[in-house]
Amino acid sequence: MRKVCSICLISLFVHLIFVKSLNPSLDDDVLGLIVFKADLEDPDGKLVSWNEDDDSPCKWKGVRCNPRSNRVSTLVLDGFGLSGKMGRGLMQLKFLSKLSLAKNNLTGSIGINIAQLTNLRVIDLSENSFSGPVPSSFFEQCGSLRSISLANNKFSGQIPDSLVSCSALGVLNLSSNMFSGLLPSGIWSLHGLRSLDVSDNLLEGEIPKEVEGLNNLREINLRKNQFTGPVPDEIGACALLRSVDLSENSFSGSLPSTLQKLSLCNALNFHSNLFTGEITEWIGEMGSLQTIDLSKNMFSGAVPNVIGNILSLKILNISENRFSGSLPASMVNCKNIQILDVSRNLLTGFLPTWVFQLGLQAVLFSENKFTGSIYAVVTSSIDVSHQNLQVFDISHNELSGEIPSDIGSFSSLRLLNMSKNSLIGEIPETVGKLKALYSLDLSENKLNGSIPSSIGTCSSVVSLILSQNSLSGQLPVAMAKLAGLEYVDLSSNRLTGTLPKPLANLMHLVTFNVSHNQLQGDLPAGAFFNTISPSSVAGNPNLCGAAVNKSCPAVLPKPIVLNPNSTGSDPDSVPQILAHKKILLSISALIAIGAAVVIIIGIIFVTVLNLRVRSTMSRSAAAVPLSGGDFSSSDTTHTNSGKLVMFSGEPDFSTGAHALLNKDCELGRGGFGAVYRTVLGDGRSVAIKKLTVSSLVKSQEDFEREVKKLGKIHHPNLVALEGYYWTPSLQLLIYEYVSGGNLYKHLHEGEDEDGNRSSLTWNERFNIILGIAKSLAHLHHLNIIHYNLKSSNILIDGLGEPKIADFGLARLLPMLDRYVLSSKIQSALGYMAPEFACKTVKITDKCDVYGFGVLVLEIVTGRRPVEYMEDDVVILCDMVRGALEEGRVDECIDERLQGKFPAEEAIPVVKLGLICTSQVPSNRPDMAEVINILGLIKCPSESQEESDNN
Structure with a gap:
């Protein structure tokens, strides 16, 4: 097949040459672009305007011409969804100055020396799937090129030494490929280079002293390679540098003090290397810095006081080093700082009060040796706005005192981690004000008291970790309101009482660890708790159920009354007459006999009630017509009226209505409601999603319009929607049943x-x-x-x-x-x-x-x-x-x-x-x-x- 396509391409090229010989007005640009197009696949039809019968390509999509010469000067096809190869047709575009094919799916190696077009200034082949080595000839005779980007491809091998031929080059981006070996030595002699980005490759070697020759360099990015050795002092000669990124390499030694000469630099990123030594006063001379990232190295000594001189500083990350001493008070002058990460060091002293006076977005102080009271720090600056703080991590320190109630003022907080300290007292009720909170970790402290019921108002919480404290009392029922809760660890406390039954409604639980407490009774009945790990409930001698291999005391079964069309009540609720029924027992035989009679009467009553329930359910099922057409109560308000629509075929729920309402047939629950398996009258299984009404549009018209759109979507890897059922109080979606x-x-x-x-x-x-x-x-x-x-x-x-x-x-x-x-x-x-x-x-x-x-x-x-x-x-x-x-x-x-x-x-x-x-x-x-x-x-x-x- 591919040989046939190659023959077709050759035939097309010969045909165009023949046509041009008959029609000299057909210029080289039309010929070149049509041949170039023949090598491509254009699934979105972006090149449909490219017609070989046109005299000129200047009106074609993606093509621009020089108005004087009427020749193609710019070809920009970014994001056209093209695939295939970059063919030789482009070599016909003798006056091309800019070629950009970025963000497509082009493959293969670069087989043409497009850089040799004498008028070409810009080449951008980024974000494709080109592969293989770049031939040395590609960069020969490229003296006119100003910008080259081959980023985000699969190029491999060494960067050709011929790159030095591009003497006028200003921008070179070879990032995110698989280039290996040393950088060509001639690259440091490209004096016009303003931006050098070779990040995310497999390059190695050292930065030579010749780097000082790049005196026009604004940006250097060597991130994520295998470079070694020290940073040469000569880098200070690149006075125009705005950004230096040497992160994720194996550079070593100390940072040269000549960096202070880079007065225009706004970003220093040296994280994840092998740097050592101290950061001394020279850093205070870099007054334009906005980002400093020295994390994951082996720096030591004190954080220099001159950090406070960098008034433009927005991000400071010195985590995972060996810095010691206290943070300098001068940092209160850094009014623009947003992120401060000093975690995993050897810092000591009190938690600084200025932290809460700067309007920070993220404060990460974990795994240090900070001491003192968190209460004093927070309350001392409560008059300052806390609206910006989203991440507050002071875990794994030596902090003490109580958690202040003022913590509720941090209204934007998403992550709060105070674990592994020596905090005492109770969890304040004001924690319920943290509406945006996503993760709360107060584990491994000395907290006591009960879990505040206000936790139920933290509606965004997904992770709740309170383990290894001295918390007591019962779990608040309000926890069941945290619909998005996935990770709960309350282990190793002194919690008592039974687990609230509504916890079974938490549909997204992944872990729920209440081991080593003093809980009792049976577990909530639900999909998660039915399969909970025994280790998650171990150490509670009075808990019962399958998870702890201990049977619970027998109780009389209660009938479940399910009416999907009922309004004003929970469809799964148990009749109040049964919920409040009590059986009174006496120690006397006479009263015992009387109690037995009461029990027998109760059983008869329950039996009669169940018969009435089944009769009601049968009538409810019968109210669903088998025709598949619309039906309504017209002028009546009968609660069973509704609308059943099947997108294909005749519906038959004659045997499925009971199964739909039977919890034994429940397949699972999600954010939109429960899913049941139901068998139709023809023996075919379907899945019924009973939607949570409060989540949905209230208009029947809007509901039906959107559902019918979904019913038209068909794909082998999508679950097919086969129909729906609507009443004001109940909406069902009917899907194909997937068995696996x-x-x-x-x-x-x-x-x-x-x-x-x-x-x-x-x-x-x-x-x-x-x-x-x-x-x-x-x-x-x-x-x-x-x-x-x-x-x-x-x-x-x-x-x-x-x-x-x-x-x-x-x-x-x-x-x-x-x-x-x-x-x-x-x-x-x-x-x-x-x-x-x-x-x-x-x-x-x-x-x-x-x-x-x-x-x-x-x-x-x-x-x-x-x-x-x-x-x-x-x-x-x-x-x-x-x-x-x-x-x-x-x-x-x-x-x-x-x-x-x-x-x-x-x-x-x-x-x-x-x-x-x-x-x-x-x-x-x-x-x-x-x-x-x-x-x-x-x-x-x-x-x-x-x-x-x-």
């Missing part, structure tokens, strides 16, 4: 017949990843964002194919604000894209790409997105990224796959997952690009064959 369970259970809970965790093969996992990618691409093409990607929302059918559930349900919400999306829908810790926390960043389909990336890592590693260990919290993305940087990525692969997976596929898939979880949305690929990348990973031989045939 969800991905979460396959990865984390499934067991085979021998009791071992079941294992998906590598091919099965890859197929699941690819299927998810294809369905997401389909949704994004329809402008639908899922918002709630997680492994429990990925169902597996009988053939092992993935099907995404719950897509499009966000459209049923009355408003799509960030609070609703993050707390109601996207509540799964670890999957949520970071832009949800930033009000100024637009929410796009790239939030789904982030969730997809987390899913990829979860599928390959077999680990949950967030895992709480005994002394640490493991974030999957960070763990894998660290392993990749240390060359241990193969250790991250699920141990059940060891020796049974192709490393040439698994490791690129891991890297793809990390790219998808980039903190910056624009750095994440779209799903169409992801599909192409997965295709290349699975079948690299095809790409090579295509290259060979051309």
Whole structure:
């Protein structure tokens, strides 16, 4: 097939040459661009205006011409979705000054010396999938070039020495490739260079003294390579430098004092190296600095007092070093500072009061030796606005005193960590004012008293860790209001009483540890608590239930009355006449006989009541017509009236109404409500989602309009919506039934017949990843964002194919604000894209790409997105990224796959997952690009064959 295409291309080229010989007005630009187009695939039709019959290409999309010569001067095709190769047709564009093909899916090696076009000034081939080495000839005769960007591709090998031929070069960006070896020595002689970015490669060697020749340099970025040696003193001669990033390398020695000459520099980033020594007074001369990142090195000594002279400072990160002494009081002058991270050092002294006087967004002081009372620090500055503080981590110090009630003034706080100190007293009720709080950790202190009921108003909380204190009393029922709660650890306290039954309504729980307390009674009845780990409830002698292998005292069963059309009451509520029934027992035989009679009468009463309930349920089921048409009460207000619509075929719920209302048929619960399995009259199973009414649009018209749109969406990897049912008090969505369970259970809970965790093969996992990618691409093409990607929302059918559930349900919400999306829908810790926390960043389909990336890592590693260990919290993305940087990525692969997976596929898939979880949305690929990348990973031989045939 590829040979045929090559023959077609040659035929086209010959045809155009022949046409030009007959029609001399057909210029070289038309000829070159048509031949260039023939090498490409244009799925979005962006190049449809390129017509070989035109006399001039100047009106073609992406093409600009010089108005005097009428020749092509600029070709900009950024983000056109093009794939294929960069063909020789471009060599016909003799007057081309700018070529930009960024953000496409172009592949193959650079086989043409496009840089030799004598008028070319700018080349941008970034964010494609070009691969292989860059030929030495590419940079020969490139004296006219001013800007080159080959960033975010797959180029490998050494950077050619011929780069020195580009004597006029001002911008060089070779970042995010796989270049290796030394930087060409001639690069330091390019005196016109203003920006040098070779970050995220495999380059090595030292920075030579010749760096002083780059006296026009504004930016140097060598981040994430394998550079070694000291930073030469000569770097101070680059007086125009604005940004220096040498992070994530193996540079060593102390920082040269000549850096103080960089008076225009606003960013110094040296984190994750082997630097030693002290930071002395020279840093105070760099008055333009806004960002200082010296983290993860071996710096020592005191933090210099002159830091307070840098009035423009916004970010200071000196974490994970060996700094000692106290923080200088002069820092109170840094009025613009937003982030201060001094964690994991040897700092001592009292917690400085000026911390709360600067309007900081993030304060991280963990793992030092700070002492004194937190109460005194917070209350001493309470007159200062705390509206900006979002992260406050003072864990693992030697702080004491009580938690002040004024902590409730930090209204924007999202993370509060005061664990591993010596705090005393009670948790203040004012903690309930922290409406934005996402994670609260007060573990390993000396706190007492009860857990305040006001915690129930912290509606955004996902993680609640209060373990290893002396807390007492009962768990507040208000905790059940925390709908997004996933991680709870209340272990090793003195809690008493029973666990509140409404906790069973917490649909997103991942861990709930109440071990080593004094709790009693049975566990709440619910999907999570039915399968809770025995270790999570151990050490409570009076707890009963299957989890502790201890039966609970027998109780009389209570009938469950379920009427989906009832209004004004909980559809699952038990009749009050039964809820308040009491059986009085006496020690006398006479009263005992009387009590027995009462019990018998009660049983008869319950039986009669159940018969009436079943009769009511039958009438309710009968009220649903089997025709599939619309029906309503017309002029009546009968509570059973409603509307049932099936998108195809005739509905038959003659045997399914009872199953719909039977909790034994419940499949699970989510942010939108419960899901039941129901069998239709024809024997076909369907899944019924009984929606939470308060979450949905109240208008029947709006509801039906959105649901009908969802019913038209069909894809092999999406769960099909087959119909719906509407009444003002009840809305049901009818889906196809997927028999294989969800991905979460396959990865984390499934067991085979021998009791071992079941294992998906590598091919099965890859197929699941690819299927998810294809369905997401389909949704994004329809402008639908899922918002709630997680492994429990990925169902597996009988053939092992993935099907995404719950897509499009966000459209049923009355408003799509960030609070609703993050707390109601996207509540799964670890999957949520970071832009949800930033009000100024637009929410796009790239939030789904982030969730997809987390899913990829979860599928390959077999680990949950967030895992709480005994002394640490493991974030999957960070763990894998660290392993990749240390060359241990193969250790991250699920141990059940060891020796049974192709490393040439698994490791690129891991890297793809990390790219998808980039903190910056624009750095994440779209799903169409992801599909192409997965295709290349699975079948690299095809790409090579295509290259060979051309």
